[in-house]
Amino acid sequence: MNFITLNDGVLVPQLGLGVYKALEGGEVENAVSCALACGYRHIDTAAYYQNERGVGKAIKASALLRSELFITTKVWTDEIRSRSCRASFMDSLEKLDCGYIDLFLVHWPVEGYEDAWLELIKLKNEGLVRSIGVSNFQPHHLKRLSEISDVVPSVNQIESYPYFHNSEVVDYCHAHKIAVTAWRPLGKLGGGILEDPVLKDLARAHGKSIAQIILRWHLQRGMIVIPKSVHKERIEENINVFDFELSSEEMRRLALLDKRLRLGADPDNVPF
Numbered sequence: 299m300n301f302i303t304l305n306d307g308v309l310v311p312q313l314g315l316g317v318y319k320a321l322e323g324g325e326v327e328n329a330v331s332c333a334l335a336c337g338y339r340h341i342d343t344a345a346y347y348q349n350e351r352g353v354g355k356a357i358k359a360s361a362l363l364r365s366e367l368f369i370t371t372k373v374w375t376d377e378i379r380s381r382s383c384r385a386s387f388m389d390s391l392e393k394l395d396c397g398y399i400d401l402f403l404v405h406w407p408v409e410g411y412e413d414a415w416l417e418l419i420k421l422k423n424e425g426l427v428r429s430i431g432v433s434n435f436q437p438h439h440l441k442r443l444s445e446i447s448d449v450v451p452s453v454n455q456i457e458s459y460p461y462f463h464n465s466e467v468v469d470y471c472h473a474h475k476i477a478v479t480a481w482r483p484l485g486k487l488g489g490g491i492l493e494d495p496v497l498k499d500l501a502r503a504h505g506k507s508i509a510q511i512i513l514r515w516h517l518q519r520g521m522i523v524i525p526k527s528v529h530k531e532r533i534e535e536n537i538n539v540f541d542f543e544l545s546s547e548e549m550r551r552l553a554l555l556d557k558r559l560r561l562g563a564d565p566d567n568v569p570f
Contacts, residue, residue, distance in 0.1 A: 299337065300540065302522055304452040305475045308429045310368050310401070312517055313537060314340025316481065316526035322349040329528040330356035334367075336534050342455075342479075342524040343394075344372035344405060345386055350393035357396055364397055372405040372433055375570060379410045383417040387426070402427045403455060406568050407439040412446050419449050429453065433481075434565040437470040453477045458521065459485035460497070460512055460552060461559040472520065479522040484512050486561060496551050504542050513539045515552050 300312040315333040320326040326349040330341055334356070343353050350371060357367060371394065377386040383404075391399060402421065404414045411432075418430040431453030432439070443451065454471050458464045458480040471478045485491050487509065497508045504511065509525070513536060516523040525536045544552070563569060 299339065300517065302477050302520075304429055304477050305450055306429055306452050308400070308452065310429075310453075310477070310522060311338070311340035312522050313513070313539070314338060314342050314368070314370070314522070314524045315533065316342045316524035317349055317353060318344070318347055318481075318526050320347070320349055320352075320526070320528050322352045325528050326352035327356040327359075329533065331359060332530050332533050333537075334360045334362060336537050338533075338537060339366055340368040340370070340522075340524070342370040344374065344403075345377070345390055346372070346374040346405065350390055351395075354394040354396055357394075367396075368400045369394060369396055370401040370403065371399055372403040373414060375406050375408045375568065378404060378406070378408050378414045381410055381413050381417075383414045384421065387421055391426070398425075399427045401429045401431060401453060403431045403433045403453065404435075406434050406563075407432070407436070407565055408568050411439065412442065415443050415451075416447065419447060431455070431476075434563075434568075436467060436565050439565070440470065440474070440476070450474065451476050453479055453522070455479040455481055457482055457560060457562045458516070459483055459561075460491060460494070460515070460555045461485055461557040462561065463553070463556040465556070468519070468521070477522060478520075479524060480516050481524060482561060483516050483521075483523045483525055484509055494555065496555060500544070500548055500551070504544075506539075506542065507535060510535060510539050511544070514542065514544055515549065518544055518549060
């Protein structure tokens with residue numbers, strides 16, 4: 299496993315398991331248990347996913363020390379707008395039942411995000427969370443945070459995949475020492491990517507799957523990456539990306555795939 303050092307000195311495993319849409323109960327518990335057995339040490343959840351309790355149960359059931367794990371969760375838009383960030387954090391902490399949270403994020407830059415950020419700073423100062431950050435923030439949102447506080451987010455979690463690099467945001471964050479996590483890092487594997495000739499060619503050349511090529515590309519861009527799966531075979535496959543490298547020419551070919559094709563919501567017009 300590779301690690302990224304955040305701007306506050308905290309180490310985060312560069313590859314983790316995302317659990318968006320993993321059902322509370324057996325599905326998410328089995329996925330997390332499988333991931334931990336495979337060597338994952340970073341689990342990314344959120345209040346909105348409604349599966350934090352299952353994530354916590356799987357962690358409790360493992361033989362791992364809490365200090366070996368990195369747990370990320372997020373405050374949802376309703377609580378951001380209602381200025382209920384602290385209550386949301388405490389609810390997540392209770393459901394996860396893991397003693398502390400490693401990384402807590404403002405999930406979307408909706409109205410009230412400035413107040414949410416100031417509350418996250420308080421939570422960190424109180425020692426309840428190790429690192430704080432944001433998700434889906436554009437450069438102008440990040441600039442706004444710099445106007446109200448001198449605390450720089452440790453992480454910005456954003457949409458990024460081969461047809462939507464989101465390079466403007468990535469470059470801005472890296473220039474300001476903000477680590478970037480890619481959500482939906484594989485895009486929609488049924489949305490044309492599996493037939494992309496460049497990705498197919500690279501997969502053949504390295505004896506890897508297209509998903510593994512994409513994940514390796516993210517890692518070599520300096521990104522944190524959190525592919526989601528509830529299937530044992532995919533979970534095992536997704537972490538098996540540390541035994542090969544893409545050449546500079548291969549990275550150049552992948553850079554040309556960007557179509558600026560966003561799949562998720564526009565952070566400047568959040569519809570929820």
